[in-house]
Amino acid sequence: MYWNEKIETLKPDALSALQLKRLKKTLSLAQNLDFYRKQFKNAGIQKTSIKTLDDITKIPFTRKQDLRDGYPFGFFAVPLKQVVRIHTTSGTTGKPTVVGYTRKDLDTWSDLIARNMTMVGITDEDIFQNMVNYGMFTGGLGFHYGAEKIGMTVIPSATGNTKRQIEMINDFGVTAIHCTPSYAMHLSEVAEEMGTSLDSLKTGIFGAESWSESTRKALENRLGLTAYDSYGLSELFGPGVAFECPERDGLHIWHDSYLVEIIDPKTGEHVADGERGEMVVTPLVKEAMPLLRYRTGDITMLMEDGCLCRRGKKIARITGRSDDMLVIRGINVFPSQIEHVLLRIPEVGNQFMVYIDRINHLDEMTVEVEINRDSFSGELADLTRLQKKVVKELRDTLELRTTVTLVEPGSLPRFEGKAKRVIDRREAE
Template sequence: MYWESSVETMEREALEALQLERLQKTVSDASLSVFYKKLFSNIDLEPADIKSLDDIRRIPPTTKDDLREAWPYGFLAVPKEKLVRMHSSSGTTGRATVIFHTAGDLDAWTDVLARSMYMAGMRNTDVFQNMMTYGLFTGGLGFHYAAEKIGALTIPAGAGNSKRQIQLMKDFNTTVIHIIPSYALHLTEVFEEMGVGPRKDLNLRLAFLGAEPHSEKTRQKIEEYYGVKAFNSYGLSEMNGPGVAFECPLQNGLHIWEDNFLVEVIDPRTLEPVEDGQEGELVLTTLKREGMPIIRYRTKDLTRIIPGHCDCGRTHRRIDRITGRTDDMLILKGVNIFPIQIEKKLMEIPEVGNNFLIILEREGYNDLMIVRVEVQKEIFSGDLKQLENLRRKITEDLRSDILITPRVELVEPNTLPKTEGKAVRVIDNRKE
């Protein structure tokens, strides 16, 4: 039932003592990095000053911008030759935030994710089909190695190619899948098309849903259609990737692995901690990261600590489903997109006017991004072909940057809401 019961069911007092010990090491290691060395000297902090878990609040939070500014090596706490792998956050071909791992980091990540999958019920007798992108994105390789560690037969199917996915499930009796929830819904149409019924023709029993927030309703839909128990997986590349928090069989919140991460929930405006049970921004500190320790990382994800004990016996606290973001990041088909990326690309195209609008729609089971763009008045030559070429160019330029093909619509100048300051440029109609 437990992957490592001594850790998973550790008494809170012992767990917190372990956290403190690891936090002290983390702060001490971090002080070797360019970024934290400077930060600690600015606030006049010695690693030895960290005497309790609360002392961490003496250190200001780290943000994605800090990671970008210190790109690429400013957070390294070990010599480069100790590094064995790099990953980055999904969704951008520009300067992404990169995370470097030592062999020890990969072991710790694999272990905590194997613990998560084992908790959900996966065993070495299972056949695990990993339907996530292999590459810089952490969802593919992370789950892959954890599944192998459990000893399951692992099929590295990767993302896309729906018909082959279904064929693999059929031919090799896949029992566990790891899938983006919106893709799981999309795939139901392909099942219909192929005349395959997951419940009668396949042996699926578990699904791990990750890479994008989803509702309880979406989970139920997936469980019903596929005949599986579906588990919510939470992670972010800055904190390894998947394996930060995961649902147990009681499916009532996600256990966040407190031996690996120090958890805070703060008010995003005041940066003060909120009471357990109150919603706020999740702030995480790595406790076992050697290569690139990160202290008090603002995830920008909104959630809350679920008060009380879980009947599964694990003592690691639970967080709720992610309810939103404190920034304007969009997640579409598992890809993270910031509206600023779209703005930057559009403004590089001279034919584009001043205003644009991003609209997210759900068509059937597919998420769709519509980008409505004003045409620059002066460039109009009276030619329909010119407009069609412009639309094609915008579509291609955006696709190459955000990795998703938007539907570009050209509109007349001065017909979209003016963008002044922090105007709302995104309308999300995907809410259920």
């Protein structure tokens, strides 16, 4: 099924011509930014330098740190009055990455979501429950507006209160859901505990964290639905960048809207189709915040073109990261964020360890941090207050619930080389 069959099934020559046209427009927009003007000057790039799609390799990469350095509006290519919405992603030192959208951007984004959902057979006859964060992260509103554009009935239930979520599914006859795969597994267990089935469900859209084929099978058996993988990145609009079709063998990335490269993360050189590397993306249809050769940090590969639905090359399921970012319950967390929070609290030291576990199919993070005896009395009541203070500071920065354990000074490991402060104990499912 197609939302826009003509654009989704463009022949290779027509697609390449459209990509080049949109790339040149994106390059023109990017020259409104001081960052890219300096990049172009340093690389000796002129307006006539980019004549073919292959010429994109002349352009330097854009990295996440560049976006952080541009906080708050340094990457907006249009006047602020044209930016009608702002989302943010987590930042490593307390400042988030800011993403802006014009009215056309929001329309384009919701259109991409509509493509994804239509591709797997979701229509205006469906009742859609959106069980993801509706805050500054992009997952909630992205799918919300795409679903409304199709015309389906949307239930913006957001996160939490699992029993109420289950009641809504049953009471409203929900046919399609969107959440993280770990939350979907938790949902199925709570439904079993409640002694209720979720018979109305037909389709599940799951993303924001890595998951495997065995998890897919378990979700489909427990929830009685067909499960699809979704991929997105706030810097590239949000969810909707790539999505599985009914074949469920790799994700279609919308090549009319995104120019995709796969590189060796160490050398920056292209790798061949079928070889894994870091995905680099140039969005071709963004107005407020054009990006050029953005290094996503996500490890995948381009798959050979041959899908029966004729939507072009797919990317393989994301298998890891080229940096130290963690994904906890769909939220991006960097160890440097945790360090930044702890350094603001004089009663604790600068030594800490992070443990990630999966308990009842939900990710849980525990932070062990040493007490600073020079700034702390050691009274039990004060220990409790300090523990609550650290929990609150981490929650306010990460927007994530954590468990905090205070330990004696000198009890945590010291590292001569690069510190390994994170131990991920989640088993692959």
